[in-house]
Amino acid sequence: MEDDLVDVPDRGGSGARNEPPCCGEGFVRNDADKGARSRFSLVCAFRCAWDGIVYAVRTQRNMKIHLGIAVLAVALGFVLRIDGASWAAVILCIAAVFAAECVNTAIESVVDLVSPEYHELARRAKDCGAGAVLVFAIVALVVAAVVFGPRAWALFFG
Numbered sequence: 001m002e003d004d005l006v007d008v009p010d011r012g013g014s015g016a017r018n019e020p021p022c023c024g025e026g027f028v029r030n031d032a033d034k035g036a037r038s039r040f041s042l043v044c045a046f047r048c049a050w051d052g053i054v055y056a057v058r059t060q061r062n063m064k065i066h067l068g069i070a071v072l073a074v075a076l077g078f079v080l081r082i083d084g085a086s087w088a089a090v091i092l093c094i095a096a097v098f099a100a101e102c103v104n105t106a107i108e109s110v111v112d113l114v115s116p117e118y119h120e121l122a123r124r125a126k127d128c129g130a131g132a133v134l135v136f137a138i139v140a141l142v143v144a145a146v147v148f149g150p151r152a153w154a155l156f157f158g
């Protein structure tokens with residue numbers, strides 16, 4: 001399919017034009033490509049984004065914990081028959097925590113790339129990334145308490 005092709009400039013006779021290697025091993029899209037206005041299909045963009053999410057889930061222990069808690073929250077939502085607004089709040093919280101963890105994973109990867117040795121700025125960058133996840137996780141816990149607390153109380157003790 002024509003739209004799947006990534007039209008990258010040829011770098012040294014490798015025959016890179018019109019190959020479909022998005023997100024694969026060895027695929028690089030840098031400022032030079034963007035300056036040359038090369039095309040990058042939406043399909044490739046989504047595939048790269050999906051690869052990022054899968055990578056975060058596979059490699060980050062915290063992401064697995066978030067995933068488990070998200071499944072639990074959705075199950076609780078059905079059991080306790082929460083209303084539309086509550087569903088919106090729960091889904092937003094799940095998405096926010098997932099997104100923050102993905103960004104944190106990105107920060108960790110870049111820091112590990114540029115600063116494999118100890119550096120104070122590397123520590124700050126990683127600590128701030130982890131802090132962002134913590135902020136969203138705490139907000140998600142508060143929202144869960146507000147949404148599920150009264151309903152669970154009414155179900156078990158009402």
Ligand SMILES: Nc1ncnc2c1ncn2[C@@H]1O[C@H](COP(=O)(O)OP(=O)(O)OP(=O)(O)O)[C@@H](O)[C@H]1O
Pocket residue numbers: 060062104108111115116117118119120122123124126127129130
């Ligand atoms: N290159 C470095 N220089 C200085 N401190 C670092 C460096 N790499 C990691 N650290 C410190 O170690 C902590 C843990 O880093 P690590 O890369 O193991 O993250 P992690 O345990 O995967 O974090 P998270 O639980 O948020 O995913 C960082 O928050 C930071 O304080």
